[in-house]
Amino acid sequence: MADLSLSLAVDSTPANNLTFGNKVFLSSGDFEVLWNNSPTGNTDRHSHNSKDTLVSVGDWVFTARIGLNRMQRRTANLALNTVIPVYPFPEKVGNITMVAINLMADLMVKGKGKPKQVDTSKLSDAFKVNFSHQVFTPNQVLAMTFEGSKLEIVVQSVEVATIDGREGQGFTSTHQNTHGMLNNQTDIGWTKPPGSMVNLEGQTGPGGQNIIFRADFDFAKLGIGGLGKEFSQIFRRAFASRIFNSAVVREMGISHVRGMLLYGPPGCGKTLIARQIGKVLNAREPKIVNGPEVLDKFVGGSEEKIRALFADAEKEQADQGEASMLHIVIFDEIDAICKTRGTVRDGTGVSDSVVNQLLSKIDGVDSLNNVLIIGMTNRKDMIDDALLRPGRLEVHVEIGLPDEAGRLQILQIHTRGMKERGRLDKETADNMEELSRLTKNFSGAEIEGLVKSAASYAFEREVDVKNLDQAPDPNNLVVRWKDFQSALCEVHPKFGADSQELETLYANGIVPYSQEFDEVQVTLGRLIEQTRLSERTPIMSVLLQGEAFSGKTALMAHAAVTSGFPFIRKIAADELIGMGEVSKAGYISRVFLDSYKSPLSIILIDDLERVIDFVRTGPRFSNTVLQTLLVLLKKPPPQGHRLLVMATTAVPYLLEELMLVQAFMVSLHVPQLQGGGSVKTVLRKLVPMSQADMDNIAAVITNPIGIKQLLMVTEMARTDEETVSCERFLECLHTSGYSVDSYAAAPQS
Structure with a gap:
């Protein structure tokens, strides 16, 4: 391909009044050479006197020299007398129509006075008059006079569209290789640099908008x-x-x-x-x-x-x-x-x-x-x-726990580097949605901690602790799905459910020993589903009442864990030891406030009478804690959040006078074991025992007994032998304080 360039030496603008046209100056002979080298079809953009030109041709400069003003030389980083190659513009001007242009304006000479007030509407009109049909590119610097002031203009970005394109196919660019031609339909936006000596009044962005966001942000x-x-x-x-x-x-x-x-x-x-x-x-x-x-x-x-x-x-x-x-x-x-x-x-x-x-x-x-x-x-x-x-x-924005889609986005952000560099295996990459489901109530920081924990397992796998002098092979360092599974057991959300602690409350399992007990379980399950699905009851409260050792706490904890709710908190008397009344009320209030941050929450209150410091003598109780509970049990959570409160008590008749029992929407009675059938059902589930001994024990236990007391007696009667004898069981039953009407009568073998 033939060389179309012409080597010219850089010179200054011939006269000061020619600085503000954004033009270059050539001699007639040099221009003819460039013109003859230009591609066929280029528009003639040169003249001796027209403002509508890109190149001015005349006797202002000598042959083999090109006149550039100070800003043009500074933008191109050119010194005077530097020899540069000059090419004819290679692209048809008609194909680079400019839809919009963003410009930054300031005074060329900055003083210490007040900034000059500039009407951007008039400034845009003057800019189009001075520079119509000229081609601009981002970061281009030019000079302009306006109302007696000399302005320095910097092109921030241009939006261009091809002449044969459709509306909406244009694009905005801040890249220096993008250029467009200014015309009367081009929208002009204005901004100013920090410390500018001009005040822009009126429209400051294309179409009358301020440019408050950076053009390249995403x-x-x-x-x-x-x-x-x-x-x-x-x-x-x-x-x-x-x-x-x-x-x-x-x-x-x-x-x-x-x-x-x-x-x-x-x-x-x-x-x-x-x-x-x-x-x-x-x-x-x-x-x-x-x-x-x-x-x-x-x-x-x-x-x-x-x-x-x-x-x-x-x-x-x-x-x-x-x-x-x-x-x-x-x-x-x-x-x-x-x-x-x-x-x-x-x-x-x-x-x-x-x-x-x-x-x-x-x-x-x-x-x-x-x-x-x-x-x-x-x-x-x-x-x-x-x-x-x-x-x-005045604008209050709650930045709450992310939902499942949000957790997936956060996981993708924190694992993007691993995935792009091949440090994440395919199974893990395919299971990101599953991982987002497993991380209920994880905050963004906790998800980041989860990723770090998973990475630590990958590091550990590649390090030989017996030979630390041997350098690990970084090519084998890959985070696998099992690493995230291990990390889930290590990193727990602050607003999650401590299932392990709750599972200790029913370590011996749940034994359905009677129809009445089954009905209580079914009702609890229905209340949980109502809380999960109903939009009319965002808060639900249920009180489990029954005699001591009847298994109320175990039943409550089991229902909470099996519910699948992401947030579960327990309020018990042992957690309030050493606190004053105000501190106890504050602690309870914080638990409820934390529950409002989760979409689905369960709060367990064990032994209500102990939580409010109830004592029969007097009677005495903490009114501050009582009033806190009465208020919070009625307060619905924020919109879109659901809360289920479950509590237990062994003395509901004493709490009725305090209006605490009436504060719960539902009250369920947890029955004791009564009758031989219930006792044998539990014994058959818990201990190895002959049928004859089981019948004898069931015949003796005629009064109601709590399932926890029966379990305790069973464990007391256990020996190293595989079975539990009837005599040993009845002896332990008497020791535990259970009243047997016919205990004097020896059981028949």
Whole structure:
């Protein structure tokens, strides 16, 4: 292929007034050579006097030289007198029509005065007049005069579409190899660099929108999974209004959202969201503050730190007004500095002063419209109410536990590197959906911990602990499905169900010993399914009442474990030992609050009378704990969440006067073993015994007996022999305190 280039030496623009046309200057002879080398069909884009040109031809420059202005030389990194090859433009101009272009403008010479007010509508018209039918590419720099000021323009991105394409087939690009031709139909968007000396008024984006998001951002690349709904809410409430220019917002009679609060369980991505939001916005670098860092040992120091966070935003708003860029301040653990006023008894009043200072900065007399405050906490209840009202942190977004689809996204994010580099076997990659089902109530951080745990098993497999001097082979390092199965036994969710602890409550299994007992089991199963499926009863409460040792706790624990609910918590008297009344009430309240974070939850309350410190003498009980239970048993969980509360008591007749029994929606009586048939059913299941001995024992046990007491007597009567004798059993039965009407009569052999 013939060389179409012409070697020319770089020269400066012939005259200062020619700098602002975005043209290059050639001699007539050099241009004729290039013209003859150009592909057939190129449009003639040269002239001696027309503004509508790409190349100016005349006697301004000598032969073998090309005139470039300072910005053109700087963009191309060219020094004067450098010899460069110059080619004719190889592509037909008509095929690179530009749909939209985003430009960044600033004064060429920056002074210390106030920024120049620039109407973007007039600026766009002037730009089209000066540069119509010229070709632009991202990162191109050019000079322009406007209303007596010299502007430096930088092309941020272009959106192009081929002339034979269909509507909607254009694409936006920030790549330097993309170029397009400006025409009268091209939409022009404007922005400005940090510290700019121009204030842009009116439309600042194509079609009248502000460019608040970076042109190259992609939410899929942020490394955040399972939060699509939350991102949509954040965008709608906090950013949608900022896309429109200030004139439109004023016509609507509203102001921008100045603050949002992200709250939810630990490890669900609150801090990650706030950090990534700062990356995708075309705004100032976010200021990230850990709540406790604001506190200062000197008087007034904490308030001064709050004022310093807003100093840059105040200065820029005073200088540039509505054209000021967005300033983001992120408070991590905001509950540490914004507790409800009057609740901190430290004698200094610092906490209240910090809250007051923050309130005045966000929504005071001289409130700022160019700030966005993002607060994060897992204790929303501790934050002062004044800070949560509209005008302050008015957008409240709960970042809760991810659902199954969200867990799958998070797993894919954390295993993407393994998969791309061949470190994840095919079985594991195919079972990701199954793994997302097995990780119920796992937070994002816990899923990350699960992946790390699985990887640790792969590391261990390739390391020879007996010969640590031998280097492991990295090519064999692959995470397998069995590694994740082992990791599931090691990593447990904070808001999960501790099945192992609950299974110890019915270690001997459940023996259906009577029809009445079967009916209780069936009813419990129906109540569990009602809680799972019914939209009309988001909260269900059931009280299991019966004599001591009748198996109420075992039955309750078994029903909870077999339900498959992801969140199960137990409240028992042994967990409240050493706590005062207020601490007990707070503990119970936290258990209920935690349950609201799971879509399906079960709370077990064992021995109600012990939990409320009930004593017959007096009688005495903890009214604080009682009132807490009465309130929480009636309070429905948040929308979309279901809660089942199961409790046990051996003295329901004593709790009725406290209105505690009536607080439960359903009361079920757990029967004792009564009659020879029930006793023989249990003995046949638990111990090896001859039929004759079993009949004799059943004949003796005429009074009701709890299944736990019968089990205890059976274990007492066990010897090293395989069977249990009737005499030994009856002796242990008497020792346990059971009253036998006919015990004096010896059993017949």
